[in-house]
Amino acid sequence: MDSSFKGILYPTRLPSFGRFPAPPQVHHLVSWFWIPEWDIAPGRSSRQHLIAFAACNLVVQHDGVELSGPTTRASHQDLSGKGWAVGALLRPAAVPSFTSRPADLRDGRLMIDAPDLLAHVVEVMGKETTARGAEAAAVFAAWLLERVPQVGQEALLANAMAESISNNPDLVRIADVAQQLSVSTRTLQRLAVKYVGLSPSALIRRRRLQEAANQVRTHPGLELAALATQFGYADQAHLANDFQRFLGFTPSSYQKSLTAPL
Template sequence: MIDARRGVLYPDRMPRFHRLPPTPEAQHLAAWFWIPEWDPDPGETSRQEIVAYPALNLVVEPSGVQLVGATTTATHRDLTGRGWAVGALLRPAAVAALTEKPSELRDSWTLLAAPDLLEPIAVVMDGDEGDRLPHAVAIMSGWLAERAGEPTDAGLQANAMSELLMTDPGIRSAEQAATRLAVSLRTLQRMTHRHVGLPPLAMIRRRRLQEAAQRLRDDPGIDLAALAAELGYADHAHLTGDFRTVLGLAPSGYRQEF
C-alpha cells in the first residue's frame, strides 16, 4: 500500500488532512484522493513542504482546477486564511485524457477549464453536509471516469509500471524494472515519459528518498551508512547527495529537526 503521507516532510505541521479511495469506476485512474483543509489563526502562515510522489495530480481549489506535473525537487506551499483542496494522485491511465505531454508539466502546472468539475466540488466543500468529503470524491471520480473512458491495455500496463517503481523496494534499477515488466528498457523509458514525464530511474530514486526521509523521522538516531545500504544507495555519500539535490539539505540536518 502506498503511504499518502510519506512525501510530507514535516507531518506534524500538516493541516487537517484526509485520504480517501476512489470510487470503483475510477480505481484505475486515481491512486487516492487527498483533501487538506486549513484555517490558521489570523496573520499566521502554515508552510507545507513536500517531496511528492513521481506522478501527476489533479487539484481542485476554489480558484480553479489545476493539472500539476511531476516534480524533481522538494516543493512548498504557504497556507493562509481558510481554504481547502481536493486532489487526486493520478494513475498513468488517467494522464492521456488530460495532457498529451506530461513531460512539459515537469515542475510546473496548468489550469484546466473544467467548470463541470469545479462548481459541484465547490458547492459540496463549502457546504455543511457530514459526508461532503466522500461526496467530493464521488464527483471527481465520476468526472475522471467520464473524461478518460474505458481503460486501454497501454494505460493498464503503465499503471503496473508505476505501481512497481513506486512501491517495490527490490527494484533498484530501470533494467530490473524492465525485466519484471517483461518489456525492453527502451519501452519502459517511453512508457514513463508518456505517462509520467520522468525517466524510470528518477521514479525509483524518488521512492528511495521518500523512504529515507520517513525512516529518519521515525528513528532520528538511525545509522546513515546502514540506511543507505538498506535502501540500495552505493554509499552514504550517494544518499547525502540525493538529499541535497532534492531537499536542499543533508540527512543529518533533516533529522536534527525531529
C-alpha cells in the same frame, strides 16, 4: 510501511489532511484522493514541505481546477487564510486525457477547463458535515469516469510500471523493472516519458528518497549508515548526496529539523 504521510516532510505541521481511496471503478485512473483544509490566523502562514509522488495531480480549489505536473525536486506550499483543496493523484493512464506532453509540465501547472467538476466540488466542500471529504472524492471519481471512460493496454502497462516501481523496493535498476514487466528498457523509457513525464530512473530515485525520508521521520534514532544500506546506496555519503541534490538538505539536517521548535 504506513504511507499515509509519505511525501509530506512535516506532517505534524499540517492543519488538517485526509486521504481517501479511489473507488474500484476509477482505480485505473487514480491512486487516491487527498484533501487538506486549513484555517490560519490572520497575518500568519503555514509552509508545507513535500517530496511529491512522481505523478501528476488534478487539484480543485474554490477558484479553479489545475493539473500539477510531476516535480523534479522537493517543493513547498504556503497556506494562509481559510481554504481547502481536493486533489486526485493520477495514475499514468489518466494523464493523456489532460495533457499529451506531461514532461512539459515538470515543476509546473496547467489550468483545466472543468466548470462542472469545480461547481460540484465547491458545493460539497461548502457543507458543514464530517462526511464532505468522502463525498467530494466520490463526486471527483464520478467526473473522472465520464472524462476518461476507457484506457488502452499501453496505458495500463504504464500503470503497471509505476505501481511496480512504487511498491517494490527491490527494483533499483531500470533493467529490473523491465524484466519484471517483460518489456525492453527502451519501452519502459518511452512509457515513463509519455505517461508520467519523468524517466524510469527518476521514478526509482523518488521512491527511494521518499521512503528514506519517511524512515528518518518515523525512526528518530536510526543510524544513517544503516539507512543507506537499507535503500541500496553504496554508503552514507551517496545517500546524503541524493538528498542534497534533489531535496536541498542532508538526511542529518532533516533529522535535526524534526525536533526543532516551530
